[in-house]
Amino acid sequence: MTNPRSDRVKAVRSLSGRSARSRHGQFLVEGPQGVREIVRHATSRVLDLYVTSTAATRYDEIVGAARTAGLHVHLATPEVLEAMSPDAQGVLAVARTDGRSPAEQLAELVAHLPVSRPALVAVLATVRDPGNAGTVIRAADAAGADAVVLSGESVDVHNPKVVRSTAGSLFHVPVVTGATLAETVDALRAAGLLVLAADGDGRHDLDDLLDVAGSDAVVDLARPTAWVFGNEAWGLPAADRALADAVVRVPIRGRAESLNLATAATVCLYASSRAHRGVGP
Incomplete structure (x- = not known):
């Protein structure tokens, strides 16, 4: 592919916008890390892979895995990749979004929660910042969480900045x-x-909850747990807090006014992950 003004290039570039993603049921995965992970872990979602000749040599394991899986791999000039996405770094994938309804997705999540160990789920309530949302997904993956839910008016999970911020954990x-x-x-x-x-x-x-985890406390972090995290600016409204079984604060021992959303979420998820160690077979 050599023409950066072609209709295909314009169609791919349009997926940076939410309306095009919604209309076509497709989204962009930009850069070698994200593309590597979707090719490895969510192969069936990949529609097309675009790569420059230089990137094909540098990331030959991505191209090799894609071709082995029978994916469409298109060699393109740097100008074409740049026109498709300035963040592609020579490697770009177009992938399918999940076309199922929220009810179907929730039912699937619940059906596949583990039974041999405590489950851990992160819920984002009206989280608008794409960098924060992507970082929480990455932290949830690192902490061993079983799922993430973006509820309410949260940012579109297929926003390119969200996808990049997950560093592949989205897959x-x-x-x-x-x-x-x-x-x-x-x-x-x-x-x-x-x-x-x-x-x-x-x-x-x-910290107090961690001290008594596993002791059948009223709020026991050793139990299967879902954490609800609020908006970056205003946190969780009273009505949202009232939906929870308990409201937990992360202790701040220094002079910081607060923790940002992604940092607080990481601390909470790792606290649960620690409490879950050794629980179950």
């Missing part, structure tokens, strides 16, 4: 979108999960 952990927070909480609680809201004014201190 490791199930991500559910579109369900309301109330629907999500109801489904997870019915599946036996303790629902905890993270908030700076929470009644329960996270």
Whole structure:
């Protein structure tokens, strides 16, 4: 491919916008890390792979895996890749979005929660910043979470900045979108999960909960758990906090006014991951 003004290039570039993603049911995966992970872990979602000759040599394992899987690999000039996406770094994939309804996605999530060990789910309630959303998905993956839910008016998970910020974790952990927070909480609680809201004014201190985890405390971090994280600017409204079984604060021992959303979420998810160690076979 040599023409940066071709209709195909314009169609791919349009996927940086939400309306085109919604209309076509497709999204962009930009850069070698994200493309490597979708080729490895979500092969069936890949529609096309675009790569420059230089990148094909540098990332020959990506191209080789894609061709072995029977994916469409298109060699293109640097100008074509740049026109498709300035963040492609010579490697770009077009992938399918999940066309299922929120109810179907939630049902699938619940059906596949583990039974031999405590489940861990991160729920983002009206998280608007794409960098924060992507970082929480990456942190949830690293902490061993079983799923992430973006509820309410949260950012589109297929926003290119969200996809890049996950560093490939979007293709490791199930991500559910579109369900309301109330629907999500109801489904997870019915599946036996303790629902905890993270908030700076929470009644329960996270460190105190870790101290008694596994002792059948009223709020026991050793239980299967869903963490609810609020908006970057205003946190969780009272109505959202009321949906949770308990509201938990991350202790701040220094002079920082607060933690940003992604940092607080990482701390909470790792606290649960630690409490879950050794629970189950």
